[in-house]
Amino acid sequence: MPQVIIDGQSFEFEPGDLLLQFCLDRGIEIPHFCYHPALSVPANCRQCLVKAGLPARDRATGELVKDENGNPVVNYFPKLQTSCSLELSDGMAVHTQYDEELVAQAQADNLELMLINHPLDCPICDQAGECPLQIQAYKYGPEGSRFEFEKVHKPKRVQLGPNVILDAERCINCTRCTRFTTEVSKSHQLSIIGRGDTNYPMTAPGQVFDDPYSMNVCDLCPVGALTEDYFRFKARVWEMSSTPSVSDFGGKGINVDYWVRDNHILRITPRENLAVNEYWMPDAARLIYERYNENRPKGPTVGGNTSDWEAAYDEAANLLKSANGKVVFLGSAFATVEDNYLLVKLAAAVGADAPQYISRIQAGSGDDWLISDDPAPNTQGCERLGMSPADPVLLKAKLAGGDIEVLYVLEDDPIAAGVLSADDISGIKVILHHYHTTNETLAHADVALPAAMCVETVGTYVNEAGRAQRLRPAKMIRSMNRSLMMEAGVGQSRTDRHGTPFDRWFNEDHQIDCQPGWESLPAIAERLGSPMTYKNPAAIMAEIAESIPAFGGATHKAMDLLGVALEEVGEAV
Ligand code: SF4
Ligand code: FES
DSSP states (O other): OOEEEETTEEEEOOTTOBHHHHHHHTTOOOOOSSOOTTSOOOOOSOTTEEEEEEEOBOTTTOOBOBOTTSOBOEEEOSSOEEGGGOBOOTTEEEEOTTTOHHHHHHHHHHHHHHHHSSOOOGGGOTTTTSOHHHHHHHHHSOSSOOOOSOOOOOOOSEEOSSSEEEOGGGOOOOOHHHHIIIIISOOOOOEEESOGGGOEEEOOTTOOOOOTTTTHHHHHOSSTTEEEGGGTTTOOGGGOEEEEEEOOSSTTOOEEEEEEETTEEEEEEEOOBTTTTBTOOOHHHHTTGGGGTSSOOBSOEETTEEOOHHHHHHHHHHHHHHHTTOEEEEEOSSSOHHHHHHHHHHHHHTTOOOOEEOOOOOTTOSOSSSSOSOOSSOHHHHHHTTOOBOOHHHHHHHHHTTOOOEEEEESOOTTTTTSOOTGGGTTSEEEEEESOTTOTTGGGOSEEEEBOOTTTOOEEEEOTTSEEEEEOOOSOBTTOOHHHHHSTTGGGOIIIIIOOTTSTTOOGGGSBBOBOHHHHHHHHHHHTTOOOOOSSHHHHHHHHHHHOGGGTTOOHHHHTTTOEEHHHHHHHO
């Protein structure tokens, strides 16, 4: 294989590799701004400069020319090269800022030039703490500024669209944002206007930046020029913990990071998974963050009255016992595979029919990219457990037949879904696991059990492409237990790692009094004399992966951060 020598170390490469990405993949940091692996390479920020050259060859023989020590002689390019656009070739010698003073000086000079007109407003800039310009200026830039003149002024606080705000003075003209709308979202809504040091990105006159993927430019922007309207000035990045998990926004299974302060989800950003969402997510999937914080229940109820958990479980078990199998179980495309699996077992334990689930798929409502026709995240998980979608007509007829005494609903809302009406369930006892006080079935529940949402539990979703992906708890719940604490992420929640109950932002109400299904379902099963003894959700999933071929290989360990494509694993098994 061809070889390149970087700072004296030899590496093999594939023809076509570009130097900057090659270095980044091997942990060799080279400062850069305009380069992004999913965008074209304009090489316009000039930050990634390196010294590079090719081995000298004898013109007559084509043989390598060697010095007196037998080492190849290198003909260096007369100017420093942008590593983002430099294609590797055999024998190329490269010197980065780590072993070449000239390169380090050029990078520092470039940063000084960039900072000439950049406002030094880091203390009030939302990007501070996660700003590539701030970080790289600190690591590679000059100490202080020699610029003693008035900086160029440009528009500030420009509302480009409903979700994105521009501070043009902070822009370093990397063009990542404009390339995103041209090459990725293809809305073509942003372009650079003006010339020289007065240019900045803008929409066409009269046009609103309403690209449904607009907030991805805020992630791409290497400075604080583009910020998300909903998150501006909500929290500093170092005050929050972030947890890698999966979004419950529809069937695509978008990989995300949940950002938490004082146990509230404040921001959701995309997490790289090239097999699912690459680097992107739709704006709508970010703007759902309030659903994890707002309208959450304050503990279980029995007969509409506040209860403790033990009494609620007792009552649920009593209702199931006295129904003698005359129970309709509804699973949920919003609940995890593990919780639905336990529901299947609970239905079998009381002698009822296998659970069905409520399908939310609306053909044509998606966008053929990251907005799915299915607003629920785990329809595939239900299907692979053998559940079928409930037919509202048959379901209503079954309840009307007078033979059903209890309706058991796991983490769904059949009335809001239009599958059942209040009349359909009058005269029938209802046991409901629910996320929100706005659940329309809640008013009819005899036993209501607040359920942990995807940001509070451990479990598995299977996306519409058949990829099993693992949820991690991003925030704490009132009854935090060891299984939840052991999961990555939650141990860093703001009230846990850095905070104390005496911090002024601490609010006990932000810890919801709810239970994950893998806690509440076994608690009920135990009262029915059918114990489900699992150490943790990983053990439940291990049993599922072992016993159900459609989940072959999908253990929590195998899923890790990027998930498992089930069909492929299934074939291998
Ligand atoms: S606004 Fe940000 S992403 Fe867009 S060109 Fe300027 S620095 Fe780059
Ligand atoms: S990253 Fe290479 S020129 Fe900008």
